[in-house]
Amino acid sequence: MSHILCATRSSVSGDHQERNVSHEMTVRNGTVVTGGGPIRADIGIDGGRIAAVAARLTPGTTDIDASGLVVVPGAIDPHTHFAIYSARSRTRSVDDYEAGTRAALLGGVTTVLNCAFQRPGEDLDTAIGRELELARMAHIDYGFHVAVTDLDVPDSLGQIRRLRSRGQASIKVFTSLAPYLLPKRDLLRVLEVAAETGLIVNVHVEDDALCTHLTSRSLESGRSSVAHYASARPAVAEALAVEEIGVYARAAGASVYFIYLSSEAGVRAALRARRAGTRAFIETRPLYLFLDDTRYSLPVTEAQRYVCLPPLRTPADQEALWHGLRSGDIDTYATDHVAWTAAQKGREELPFPEVPAGVSNVQTSVGMLFAEGVRKGRISLSRFVELTATNPARIFGLWPRKGTIAVGSDADIVLIDPARRFTVRSDVLASRADFDLFEGQEFVGWPVVTVSGGEVVASDGQLLSSPGRGRFLQATQQGAAV
Ligand SMILES: [Zn+2]
Structure with a gap:
């Protein structure tokens, strides 16, 4: 995409310390969009949380190549x-x-x-x-x-x-x-x-x-x-x-x-x-x-x-x-x-x-x-x-645990492919509703990978999750801070 910006030292953290650290999961080569606008950055994930956001990381045990994709907070x-x-x-x-x-x-x-x-x-x-x-x-x-x-x-x-x-x-x-x-x-x-x-x-x-x-x-x-x-x-x-x-x-x-x-x-x-x-x-x-x-x-x-x-x-x-x-x-x-x-x-x-x-x-x-x-x-x-x-x-008092891609936040991350075409069909959507108001409509630019708490839970429309893994969220006292 034309507006991809190059990561700079001031816009990312930890690129010195991170050089030889291997993470459980990395999301690399994507355009990361979070507070402050789009940057080219890699993300390291450990224990369900974001452990590093840096210009370049060593591939993790699981490595997701986000080349050409937009990486946003879930x-x-x-x-x-x-x-x-x-x-x-x-x-x-x-x-x-x-x-x-x-x-x-x-x-x-x-x-x-x-x-x-x-x-x-x-x-x-x-x-x-x-x-x-x-x-x-x-x-x-x-x-x-x-x-x-x-x-x-x-x-x-x-x-x-x-x-x-x-x-x-x-x-x-x-x-x-x-x-x-x-x-x-x-x-x-x-x-x-x-x-x-x-x-x-x-x-x-x-x-x-x-x-x-x-x-x-x-x-x-x-x-x-x-x-x-x-x-x-x-x-x-x-x-x-x-x-x-x-x-x-x-x-x-x-x-x-x-x-x-x-x-x-x-x-x-x-x-x-x-x-x-x-x-x-x-x-x-x-x-x-x-x-x-x-x-x-x-x-x-x-x-x-x-x-x-x-x-x-x-x-x-x-x-x-x-x-x-x-x-x-x-x-x-x-x-x-x-x-x-x-x-x-x-x-x-x-x-x-x-x-x-x-x-x-x-x-x-x-x-x-x-x-x-x-x-x-x-x-x-x-x-x-x-x-x-x-x-x-x-x-609603969930920030910065949710809603951002930052060190310490939950690793809830979505990869969007700006070129992916998606046609709405109620028979393939997960909802038990048997119709969709947008049936047959094609959209260009669609989520392709969902990471929740450091786990890939959806990839290319395939479900990789099981019921019961979600957690009840306690809001913090910092609500209403927009
Ligand atoms: Zn309502």
Whole structure:
């Protein structure tokens, strides 16, 4: 690639001391992209961690030739749902932690932050305990966002206070979507406790009154098909909730993380909140970058596959999101991966609120951003690494263990071949979903090797991992440091 830079003494470490040291594994001759931009460097790995980053290393016991490849920190997907039961659609998703993390690692994701939902009446410890049990078959490292949905449980604020000392960096709340949403008074109480303890509050931001009203009006007038979905949950509802949470968070002194912003109006509202002094992070999602709301005009059962929360938006919103990725306004890129089959999405027409929201995306997200973002000149390689690895690690208290290629960090490394062609085919993807929204689409520039904790877990699309090797990640106290 034309922008390969030569390693210099100041940009690498240890090239004197390393000359005669042999490592368990080396990744050599690649273009390493991590904090500070691309350099030509070799990486030495011992005991699952990065032991050296130097201009030239002796080949290790295992030696990976990365000539012509881009070497990046393993991606962190900070927003996934494995083994989730949708109370709204009364059905269970098909990817558990085994299938979900298998898909992730094959696509260059080495860490996932999954949502641990509090059930009504349940305490948070029980929710975390259940999620830990489910996650035991994970292939890669994982952490949780605990979704707080019921503040009537005795001592729930005390439980939230104790999360930080138990290694949790974040909680999640909903401004909309019964039965998950919290009343506004409870949102404020949660934000205050989060401010006291340093927890990041992930917020699903849609104004519930507006979405509920528009949805009811649509259903009552017989406009229940998916063609009317986007207008029932408009971008202005996102902006309104962002605006409100921005004010609440500022009043409480809390840090907030707006999950999957979908619209220009939503991003603008988040930026206004930032300028006014709210500590606010912004996430977006591949679906909003690669698809628009014209999909809801497809034949109904096909269009239902595109239902996600919030809905797909306009091409102008897509452009605004790409601009936000490029400029640095948007901090992270997450899938909200949740896998449903075509039958679950509806083989016949369903009223749009009953269609399970979301799709499988964790295996293709990193490659798609590289192919469509980096290769097509929309974002730089450095931005790609910030969005997929550095920023989520910093925000959620995992940096510098994760999110960088540096001595002492976990050896989570992905090799991307800028020339590799990849055609999406749901029958070869690891997800148990039996369809993919990008079926048949070809991308150029794709992950070819994934190293997790110093082990090659995927190579040329082949799985080299076994379930259960993933570890639960304790967040450090340095969260929210972007
Ligand atoms: Zn989600």
